[in-house]
Each structure stands twice: as C-alpha cells, then as structure tokens.
Amino acid sequence: MDELARYREAWQSRRTRLFALVAMIVAFCMLLHVWPEPIVIGAGAVATMATAWWFAVFRCPRCNEHFMGMLTNDVAFWRRERCGRCGLPVNTMPT
DSSP states (O other), X not given: OOHHHHHXXXXXXXXXHHHHHHHHHHHHHHHHHHOOOHHHHXXXXXXXXXXXXXXXXXXXXXXXXXXXXXXXXXXXXXXXXXXXXXXXXXXXXXX
C-alpha cells in the first residue's frame, strides 16, 4: 500500500469513528427516554464509552502516535484539528 492510500484510509477511519461516536451519544440519549431500565442504561453507557475509547485511540498516519495526544490540554478533543504529537492537520495528504 502506498503512502497516499494509507493516509486516505486513516482519515476515512477517523471520520467513521467520529460518526460512530456521535451516533452512539445520540442513541444513548434516546435510550434514556425510551427504555429507562438500569441494565439497559448500563449497557448503553458501556457501549458509548467503548466507542469513545475507539475514537480516542486513533493513530496519526504520519507519526503513528495517538492523534488526540494529551487530553488535558483540550476538553473538546473530538474537534481537534491537528495531531497532538506532530501537528499534522486533519485530512492532510502527503506531498
């Protein structure tokens, strides 16, 4: 796989993870109102946290470190525009 394809695949993976995270948060909020059983809410919370973890461990295609870097610097880490380690902007392709 060439470098351009690797970057393209990595950024597509990040978009998929972000979409899944937003969908899980919306689904969990709906679940709270539709089916307020403790076991169902617990399962929904665990699924939402697992999806958030899956998004947070996305690796930068350039430096192969966690793209989010240190989460203490920015509360809204899902909106991060650059790699926390090497500074690569989101959706940048190699030249």
